[in-house]
Amino acid sequence: MILFENEPMCKHTSFKVGGPARYFVKAENADDLKEAFTLARENKLPYFILGNGTNLLVADKGFDGIVITLAGKFSEINDLGNGAFNVGAATPLGRFARTAMKQGFAGIHKLAGIPGTLGGAIYMNAGAYGQEIGTCCTKVTVLDSDGNIREISNADCAFGYRQSIFSLRHYEAGSRSNPSGTILSATFQLPAASAEGKTVADLEAELAECMAKRKASQPLNMPNAGSTFKRLDKGAADMPQQIAPGYYIEQTGLKGYRIGGAEVSTLHANFIVNAGSATATDIKQLSEFVQQKVTEKFGIQLKHEIILLGKFE
Numbered sequence: 254m255i256l257f258e259n260e261p262m263c264k265h266t267s268f269k270v271g272g273p274a275r276y277f278v279k280a281e282n283a284d285d286l287k288e289a290f291t292l293a294r295e296n297k298l299p300y301f302i303l304g305n306g307t308n309l310l311v312a313d314k315g316f317d318g319i320v321i322t323l324a325g326k327f328s329e330i331n332d333l334g335n336g337a338f339n340v341g342a343a344t345p346l347g348r349f350a351r352t353a354m355k356q357g358f359a360g361i362h363k364l365a366g367i368p369g370t371l372g373g374a375i376y377m378n379a380g381a382y383g384q385e386i387g388t389c390c391t392k393v394t395v396l397d398s399d400g401n402i403r404e405i406s407n408a409d410c411a412f413g414y415r416q417s418i419f420s421l422r423h424y425e426a427g428s429r430s431n432p433s434g435t436i437l438s439a440t441f442q443l444p445a446a447s448a449e450g451k452t453v454a455d456l457e458a459e460l461a462e463c464m465a466k467r468k469a470s471q472p473l474n475m476p477n478a479g480s481t482f483k484r485l486d487k488g489a490a491d492m493p494q495q496i497a498p499g500y501y502i503e504q505t506g507l508k509g510y511r512i513g514g515a516e517v518s519t520l521h522a523n524f525i526v527n528a529g530s531a532t533a534t535d536i537k538q539l540s541e542f543v544q545q546k547v548t549e550k551f552g553i554q555l556k557h558e559i560i561l562l563g564k565f566e
């Protein structure tokens with residue numbers, strides 16, 4: 254186990270903000286993880302499992318606990334044959350999606366542009382362009398805080414729109430110590446592209462189209478954490494575009510609105526960007542201002558998709 258003290262979290266989040274984690278652990282195998290849990294227990298500290306920090310806002314005061322990041326053995330992709338893969342939680346989602354695509358397997362290739370890890374994707378049930386990671390996942394292997402390795406079936410993962418049993422239990426518990434366990438790996442059964450009459454070139458063309466849409470619609474040149482708010486339920490909208498929070502934020506005239514160094518993206522209203530010198534407090538205050546203005550104008554309560562860690566002022 255590799256341990257750092259007072260590690261600046263701005264180095265580990267795509268927003269490029271966030272104060273220090275009291276302890277920061279790099280766990281390369283299950284024994285390292287168990288050691289980190291023991292450290293948490295003995296010091297009565299909460300812990301937080303970090304993926305690639307691309308959906309995360311860490312407070313300026315940091316996190317008075319242990320941030321654990323996975324590496325080494327947790328970054329492996331094991332090809333089990335015939336479209337079955339077991340993938341370590343620290344594996345970049347894009348690497349897995351492209352590896353499977355190059356072998357002629359579909360189902361997740363459109364997710365290659367999501368900048369997180371496999372573990373973060375399972376936690377959030379990440380999705381894009383009609384695909385979701387939970388759909389082709391057959392089971393998830395976790396380590397619980399008592400040090401037991403367990404397998405959770407797809408049904409028990411309770412995948413839904415940007416949620417899973419991992420995120421649901423996390424919020425219910427109101428704690429940062431991932432109550433459904435630390436995701437170690439996930440197993441997938443992907444459909445062969447040929448079953449739909451497609452070739453690898455077809456999948457590559459579909460991905461290229463998705464990447465072009467991302468480039469045109471998202472502020473990829475500025476630090477951000479993807480969508481700030483979750484889509485609304487379909488029942489709440491009269492027109493398809495009204496499901497998207499960006500529709501309401503744009504109608505409220507908030508594109509380009511700033512608090513400190515945080516800005517509602519001028520390109521995509523549901524993205525908040527760090528326009529240079531934002532603090533985590535700027536970003537949080539701006540997101541709350543957006544929520545308030547949208548509620549005032551439309552009577553709608555936008556819910557955060559980004560995850561907050563640490564104590565905010």
Ligand SMILES: Cc1cc2nc3c(=O)[nH]c(=O)nc-3n(C[C@H](O)[C@H](O)[C@H](O)COP(=O)(O)OP(=O)(O)OC[C@H]3O[C@@H](n4cnc5c(N)ncnc54)[C@H](O)[C@@H]3O)c2cc1C
Binds near residue numbers: 308434
């Ligand atoms: C430019 C940009 C575009 C994006 N586009 C999309 C998109 O199209 N679709 C989409 O769904 N998301 C998108 N996102 C958001 C984000 O990339 C995804 O939600 C991603 O799945 C988060 O993964 P991560 O590894 O960065 O997780 P983190 O942000 O590090 O963590 C997110 C949550 O997952 C938990 N977690 C991470 N790893 C584990 C583990 N091993 N065990 C247990 N819990 C774990 C963390 O504790 C935390 O609660 C985008 C983000 C950016 C910056």
